[in-house]
Amino acid sequence: MKSEREYKNIEELYRASLGEREYPVPDNFWPGLAGKLRFREFLRFRPGSFNIYYLAGLVAAALTVSVLVLKDQGPSVDSPDIIISTDSITGINENIMIKEESFETPGTGENETPEAEKETGETGMQGMENYKEVAEAVKAGTKRNETSTANKIDRLSVENKFVTETVSQPLPVAGFTPRISQGCAPLSIYFENLSHNYDSCVWEFDDGGLSTDENPVWIYDEEGNYEVRLILFGKGGTRTTKSGMVTVYPRPVARFEIREGNPAIPEEQVHFYNFSQNATEWEWDFGDGDTSHDFEPSHFYEKPGSYSVTLKAISEYGCIDSMVLTNAVGNNTCYIKFPNAFVPNKGGPTGGYYSPRSDQQEEVFHPVYSGVTSYNLKIYSRMGILVFESDELQIGWDGYYKGQMAEPGVYIWKVRGTFKNGEPFVKGGDVTLVPKW
C-alpha cells in the first residue's frame, strides 16, 4: 500500500472525486420548490396558525368522510373482490401444474434417494452433508444426480463401504494462500486454492459468508479477527479442512467541514470542523502549501484565490482515509465588503498601502473582496468634499486629507466596479474615523 501512494483504490478515487462534488441546479428550480413548500406548510396543521382555511378544510374533510360512510353502507357487490378470487384460482391451478411436473421428472423410481443420502450423512461424517448440500445448491442440479448414482453403488456394497472410503480413496490434500493476512478494511483478499485430490470445496470466511469458487475473492469490510476455513470433499465422502487467519483493522473515515460557509480570504481566518472517525492522526493540506497536524486547525490564507483542502485521517494501525474539498475556500463567490470604522495611524500619512496581515490595527480603510476586476472608491466628508479616491484595490484611505489627519467623525463612501463574472456593483455606506488616543 505505502509503496503505491500515487495509486488509489477505487473507493478512494470515487470518494475523492464525487463524494463532495457539487452539481448546478437549474434556475427555475427554486420557484417550483418554494410553491410546493408553501403548499405543504399550509397543509401541516400548526395550532399557532390555525385559520379560516384550516377550518374550511376540516369542514370539507368531514363532509367527504360522511358521504363515503353513507356510500359504504349500501349493498356491497364489489367487482374487485371477484377479480381477486379468480386470480387466486388461476394461481392454484399453476401450482398444481408445477407439482405434476415435478412428479414426472424424477420419476425413475428413485424416491428413496434423498433418504439414502441422509443415512450416509449420519453414519459418521457429521455436518458433512450440510456442506455438500450448500455446494450442490450453488452448483447445478446435475451434480445431485451424480451423487445419487454414487449412493446407489454404495448401497450395493454396504459391508465394504467404510473400507473403500478410508483406505482405497486418496485423501484430499488441503492448502491455500495467503494463510495469514492483515490489512485495513475494506480488505479484499484473493485466496488461491493449492489443494489436490478433491471433488468440491467450500470456503468459510467466518463473517457469515461462504463460497464454492475455487479461488474466491472476498471482501472483509468490518474489523475483526477471522478464521478462514477451506473444506474439501474428496471421493467417497472424505473431507479435509485447512484454516487461516485474517485480521482486519477498522477503517478510518475522514470528514470535515468549514465552520463558516464562505470565509472571506485572505481577510478572515478559516476554521475547520473535524468529523473524522477511528483516526488518531490527522494531516491537513490547506492547498496553499501549508499543512497542519491539529485536530481542528484554523488557517490564514495569505493570498486571494481558490484553494482545495485535503484531510487525511490515519488510524493507529496506519489505515488511511482522505477527503478532498475542491475549491473549498475562496471559491467562485464574488463580493466586496467594507468595515464601518477605522483608526488612522497618528504618525503621518502611510499612502494607504495595506496587506491583510499588516493592517491588523485597522489603520487603513479598505475593502475585503474576492473576484473584483475593476474598482473605484470615493470618500466624501459630511460637507460633501471628496477626501479620497482610488482606482486601486491595494490602496485604501489612510485617514489623511492634504497631508493632515482628517477630522474624526462620519464619512460617506461610494464604490463602483465589476466582478470577474461580469456583474457590475455599486455600493455605499458610512465609516467612522476613530481617533487614536
Place this chain on the structure above:
Amino acid sequence: MISDRQILEGCLKHDKLSQKLLFEKYSGMLMGICIRYATDIPEAEDILQESLLKVYINIKGYSGEGSFTGWMRRIVINTAITYYHRNLKHKHHVKIEEVFTGEAGETGIPDSRYTADELQKVLDLLPPGYKVIFNLYAIEGYKHKEIAEMLGIDINTSKSQYSRARSFLRKKLENYK
C-alpha cells in the same frame, strides 16, 4: 455572511428568506449526491425537491448535534433509496454476471487520469441496484450490515453485488482510455 445558525433559526420559523438562503447555499452540494443515485437528471431533480421539502418541513428534527450538512445528506440518501425502491417496480433487474470473472492482482488504479465527469459516466453504466450499493458503501462509507438494513436485502447480497460492481467499474475504467 449569514451563518448556518441564522439560516437554521430562520428556517425553524418558516422564514422565506432563510429557506431561500439555505437552498442557495446547499442545493448544489445536495444535487451532487442526487446525481450519483439517480438514473437521469430529471430523476435527480425530483429527489432533490423531495429531499429539500423534507429538510424544510422536518427542520425541527435536526438536534443541533453533529453536522447539519451530514443531517441533510442523510435525508437525501434516504429519499434516493425510496426512489430506487419505487423504480424497482417498473424496471427489471439487470445482472452483470459476464464481468465477474474474478480479479487476480489487486493493483490500484492510476489516479487523476479520470475527471469527475468521466467517473460519473462510468458509474452510470452500473445497473441501478449496484449503483446504489456502490454509492452507499464506497462513497458514503456505510457498512454492509447497514446497507442491508437500508435496502431490505441480505448482507451477503450487498457484499456480492458490491464486489461485482467494483470489478465492473475497474474493468470499465481500465478500458476507458
